Amino acid sequence: MNKQKLWEENIRTVSIALSFMALAVFTGTMGYMFLDEAYNWIDALYMTVITISTVGFKEVHALSDAGKLFTIFLIFISFGIFGYMASAITRFILDGVFRRNLKDYRIVKKIDKLTGHVIVCGFGRNGKQASLELMDHGEKVVVVDSKETAIDRVRMFPDLYFIQGDATQEEVLDMANISKASALITAIPNDAENVYVVLTAREMNPELRIISRSSNSQSDHKLKRAGADNVIMPDRLGGQQMAKLVAQPDVIEFLDNILLQSSEGVKLEEVSCHGLAGCFIGKSIKELSVRNRSGANIIGLKNDEGAYVYNPAPELVLKDNYHLFVLGSKEQIVRLKKLLQRGN
Template identity: 55%
Template sequence: MQKDNLKNIILGLFALLGVVIIGITGFHLLEGYSFTDALFMTIITISTVGFREVYPLSPEGKIFTIILIIFSFGIFAYVVTTFTRMLVDGVFRHYYKDNKMKRRVAKLSNHIILCGYGRNGRQVAVDLSDHGEEFVIIEQDEELIETIRENPDLMYIHGDATLEEVLRMARVDRARALITTLPNDADNLFVVLTARQINPTMTIISRASHDNSDMKLKRAGATNVIMPDKIGGQRMAKLVTQPDVIEFIEYIILQKSKDVTLKEVSCTEMHSDYEGKSIGELNVRNYSGANIVGMKKTDKSYVFNPPPTQVLSSHDQLFVLGTPEQIRSLKDILKNPRRNSPVTGQETGT
């Protein structure tokens, strides 16, 4: 709608300019006016301000003036009303804000792109904000964009996420992840295909509405495909069969408080002294208070409730349960050997 308004005002201005040129030319040829006098007569004629003529008009000049008024009045009124409506609706203010936002988004790197700001998209935005992630929203619906504009903390691109130029404006080439929550599976497929072609290494999460769409989206390049209806049905069934377990897990994962959280901790920055050592040798539970409840190994396999004898590798991902302070303590332990460490068996620096 914003682009249509700008297009309309530009077309109106060109039409008005054409009328002015015709008026200047006509008064010059029919009445012999100079350029300044012809311009003055044209402006007072099309604006109907009622000033007197520069010189008395000839019969031909009067007929030309009548025709000029008839054709120019509608164009002039259209330009004035369109311009006024754009001022009242804030189109110019939005245009300035959107361009300022584009320059801000152009500087992003290692961020997340969220395509769509419907019900699913809004929830994704809330959760990403809660985790302190930097993300940009792509949305083409004017009403939803207006809602996004009201939140100064949200970055956005007003456009169609299925178009390559819009994804490039969101810096998909430098993004680390993309989440597409569009309601149409075909649109999500276009987004996944385009994003994967531009950025082969990024994580892509796609929504799917139909059962046969998930495999197509994965073949197109989606890392994971989420079916909200299927997940919702499973959750409702689990709330009947295992209500306390589900509520406990949701409390840990979905809660907004900072009492306890489940986090991924990468071993890529683990100190070389700990390479090939077991969880028991690190004694992280006693030193940090955090619990390692799971692992993801180099071969993508998972280890649930790893025993103390489980050996660690710098390529492992740990799933850790604890308070934010306990998890920070565990990360520090992995990076820095402790004094009187059971692994090194000697005094080390903090």
């Protein structure tokens, strides 16, 4: 039995127990009022409660024979009801369902406050790897998966947020705060579901960067038409990687060491020229003296036409809408960003 069903069953059991208890209190109150005119509704309710709880307080008024027989009847039926209710509530607490759902509720509230986070749909092999890599680079990640077993794996990583639900549904993506997210990765094994996720996400947030997994090469164009910015085929990438490790082993290991290592080491990062300092306008890369002033290296860029320039010439003049690809340590890249923005 999964935890959602366990939660529903425990809620139903506690509700039934409380209903029986309420019925017993109502029956006892009405019974004392009916059998003895000396009891008003407050006295009758008091007598019912002390009888059911077996605390042993003295009765408010002396009971008639009928009242005594009714009290015996009430004690017998209340034993079973009280025991059933205590058992239901105890199981509800000991099963951890209440505590777990309270924790999940708090996580949903935290997700409501996130901005610029990344949503990862599916926590299989690819989704898990993507989530951990993003988390390693300081990104806030919200995992969406419909499977309870997957959510249990997510719980093992305290820094990951999660929503259990179907990512193709708008209300689930809305719970993941998609309107304020910066990107979405859908890594569901089923291509049809990925198409639905991409369509729904693109409609809900037109500015969102969407990256989708694809298991079939025929799904590539469908996913892009649906709104995916990039489509990744893990099987194809894996095959290419293995082939290149045979043909160019040192080159591949060198690139892997840069791209896949911890964010604390040397890394390749994109740096926007937006807001370029006034003193750099119309200046070339050579005139910026990036290597000497920051320690980082510009190894490529994306120009205003969307074209990629590899190993740009020193004479190339930077523009405000260029994106630089920079190789360096975390500190060096921070210095470069400050240099481009402030000009010193």
